[in-house]
Amino acid sequence: MQRGIKLEQHKAESLLHPVQELPDAAGLPPPKFFRAPKGRPDWEAVLRAAEEAEITDEFEDVPLAEKLRRMRRAGVSLALACCVDEDPYTTSAMAALREQTDGVIAGLALAARACGAKKSEIAVADRREKKEILRRSPEAKLVVAGTRYPARALLRRSLQAEGGKAAFVGAQACAALAAAVSRGEAQHDAIVTVAGSGVEIPRNVRVRIGTPLRHLLDFCGVHERTRLIVTGSSVTGRAVTDPSVPVTAATRCVIAMLRPPRYKTYACIGCGRCSRACPRGIVPWRIYQEMERSRPDPLKLLNARSCIDCASCSMICPSGLDLAAAVKRAAAIMESGDLH
Ligand code: SF4
Ligand code: SF4
Incomplete structure (x- = not known):
């Protein structure tokens, strides 16, 4: 049985252009640096670097170090860099991989070391994306998740059916881990997709964490008749009513809709x-x-x-x-x- 559902994706436009930089909003503190581990760090040193860099996994919105420790306790054997944006409109994970392919590969290897996974692979949405990434980095080890929603859970299910335990680490968290270990750089920005019917030009924007959402909306020319703004995921994310809330590492997308969907409900027809x-x-x-x-x-x-x-x-x-x-x-x- 084919599980999951097919959703209209609306992704092509936001991937057309390179990631844009959002000029810093006034009052943001400068990026933080710390002493990077020397030589080849062991798994504990990688975890310490993830902690010092205050890295958050953008898909789960949890500290990366905490997540890697949990994966270690669970005996994860396959670490997957999540470069699949399973929800419509969002392309920030794909953009992060395209823009920082080497960083994601290096960060995934560090994450696998930290959690004790023997194998690591980069999960991408489809064959076209696989080809695109192999063109940039022929050495990359890639696995195709497919475009049925929820792609990550479906991929994990099929990989685990072959034996072993698989777990995802966000693409942006991987890139941040590589920067933390190589340069002692704390996580200070996030790539965010801004899209939806309230946005004239959908795009991916690199934003300093802590930037008020309003600053990003203004930069992208979000239409003033926008009635609904959702962040986190276009399917399961949360509606934002206060545009002064800060962008976080887990913002991933800002979907602005001119007309919010209206739902009428009926009795169950037993279709299964x-x-x-x-x-x-x-x-x-x-x-x-x-x-x-x-x-x-x-x-x-x-x-x-x-x-x-x-x-x-x-x-x-x-x-x-x-x-x-x-x-x-x-x-x-x-x-x-x-x-x-
Ligand atoms: S929300 Fe829960 S019950 Fe519904 S499809 Fe997803 S996993 Fe199944
Ligand atoms: S079985 Fe009922 S509840 Fe389930 S999808 Fe069909 S109508 Fe909806």
Whole structure:
């Protein structure tokens, strides 16, 4: 069964041009530097450098050092640099890899050392991207994730079916780790895709972390009739109401929409698309039904905790039901044990 869903991608335009530099907003502190490790650092020295450089993994929004330690404890055998932007519009990971191919390769090797993974590969979206990267760096070890959403979870699932444990490290976090170890440079900027119907020229912009979002929106000429701004991911990201919030390492994209999508909901028609789409083998409609009851049966909510919150089920549902929210609520109930 082919899991995941096919989404319109809208990516080509933002990849047409090189990454642009956003001039610094007033009042930002200068970039920080620290003493880089000498020689070939061992895994502990790499983790210390990740800590000192305050690197955040842009996909999980967690400190990179913490994530690598978790991967080490879990016995990860394959470290993957995530250069796949699975959500529509966003191309910041692809742009980071195209712009800093050597940095991502070097950073991935360091991340693999730090987490104890024996193998490392760069995950790219499709064959065309693979060709593009091989043209820049013929030595790169690449694996194609595919363009069905959620591509990362689907790739991980298929790689793990072959044995071993695979885990992703963000492309930008990899490049930042290489800069930290080679130059003692702290992470101070992020590549952000600015796109959507409220943006005339979609593009990728290098932004100093801490820059107010408004500064970036002004630079990109975001239309004043924009009604919805989403950051983090165009599918599962969060809506921003205050444009003074700072850009973080995990901002990844700013999607500005002139017209927010309107959802009408209908009763479930039993088509089963939600369960076919789910990358974790959950049956979302069953959990949704159970959560509609005043006293849900915990036995019927058991696998809700394996949900990765990708929202594929909600996106595919022809009845417009927010199944992902119901599964998330069910998972929270199972976690807390509070069924009333
Ligand atoms: S949000 Fe959860 S239940 Fe829905 S498709 Fe994704 S993993 Fe499955
Ligand atoms: S996709 Fe929607 S309509 Fe189809 S089975 Fe799932 S909940 Fe029901």
